[in-house]
Amino acid sequence: MPTVISLINLKGGVGKTTLTVAMAEFMAAEHGLRVLVVDLDPQTNATVSLIHEQEWRRRNMRGQTVLNVFLDHLSKYRIFSPQEAIIRKVSNIQGGIEGLDLLPSSIDLIEVHDEFLRASAALPVNPLHILGGALRESLPDYDIVLIDCPPDLGLICQNGLMISNYYIIPTIPDILSTYGIPQIVNRIERLKSETGIPIQPLGLVISKFREQSNTHKAQTPLLRLNAHRDGYQRVLETVIPEGTRAAAVMDSTLNFTSLHDKYGYDNPYRHYQSLTEEVLSYVRK
Template sequence: MATVISMINLKGGVGKTTLTVAMAEFMAAEYGLKVLVVDLDPQTNATVALINELEWRKRNIRGQTLLNIFLDHLSKYQVFSLEEAIVHNVSNVNGGIEGLDLLPSSIDLIEVHDEFLQAIPSLPINPLHLLDDVLRAALSAYDIVLIDCPPDLGLICQNGLMISDYYIIPTIPDILSTYGIPQIINRIGRLQRENSISIQPLGLVISKYRQQSEIHKNQANLLKIHAPKAGYRQVFNTFIPEGNLAAMVMDYTLHFNSLREKYNYSKYYQIYKALTEEVLSCVQ
């Protein structure tokens, strides 16, 4: 059975999706793991970073994105097929990375969310179990599942948390980016108690770190000191520095022959590899 890790932060722009994509690529390409990325974020950034946008549009039209897991329960018609929806061997590295799969998202998730909330009383299944109901049987085919959660704690995000063993909070070490961390921990704790699930924090990942910034240094130190009592377990030792690499690695139209080429050879390649090793050491 796969180890399922949700990537979550209530604030956008903290590098959550870039981290999800990078770790998935490294886990599959460098460690030979069978990895599934589940894109729960309506912004679809992880999706279009791993597959061609035209391919995504075709799948969206056919109802073969994560949207229809929820939409089928509203329409009462079965359109979604997990076997057809999962895209195999994705990435813009060497024509695709063997063992790296994607369950794509849809921008239409934004529109269906409110409609779905209104329909909850008439649903034949607990709305928190919809993703679990569809995906659970497929988890045995993977070693790791990484869920890119939306920047909220709504119903769709909770579906991802319900099937997760762990969660990681990527954050910039400043006041605004860390402000919502207690809310995340408290809400997940309540979800855990109310539904008897075993999800646990893996830790914080410091992203967009500025070495010369006293604010970043001080805040990162405070996050480390407060980790045990704050409830997020730890701050990973590997910090992801601020830079312009993110825009490039998330652009599927660019093609790379290897992860070393994609992640700027020595610098970012070593950083993401080290972080991946840290995460895997906590779950294996």
């Protein structure tokens, strides 16, 4: 079975999706791993970073997204097929990276979430196990699964956490971005105690760090100091600075020839490379 890592923060704009996509590309391209990105975020940013928007629209109309994992349990019809929904060899690098696959999201997840929540008590299966059940036969094909979670702790997010071995909290080192961290840690600990899942915190990743910001420079050592006390285990050593290439690298309409071409020959390439190696060093122990 693969190592499954969820990336989660309750605040948007902290670099969660950019980190998910970058680590997936580096794991597949530089480490030769078979990687699946599961996009549970209805904003679909990871999806449209890895495939063209037109391709996503076709698949969304055909029911070939993660949305139908949940819709299938709200109706008597079965539409979702992992073999049809998972897209092989994705990325805007050389037309796709071998070994990097995607289960795309849908903006309609926003609407189905409340309906799913209302119907959960009447479902014939445990609503927390729906995603795991749908992907049971597909997950063994991969070494690593990265789940881009929605910015909440609802049932869809919990479905991702239920199949995860670890979770990472990307955060900007400021007050607003770190405010929800205790809520994330406490809710996941409660989920563990209620279900017995073995998920563990892999740590925080400092992203969009600004060297000129006194707040960022003051908050980062405090986050490291309080890691064990606050339950997120550690702050990873690799710090991702704020950069100007983020929008470009997430644009699936652009075509790149290599990781260096996409992420630069110095930064942010070496930061994402270092982060990927650091994450793999923990999950391969």
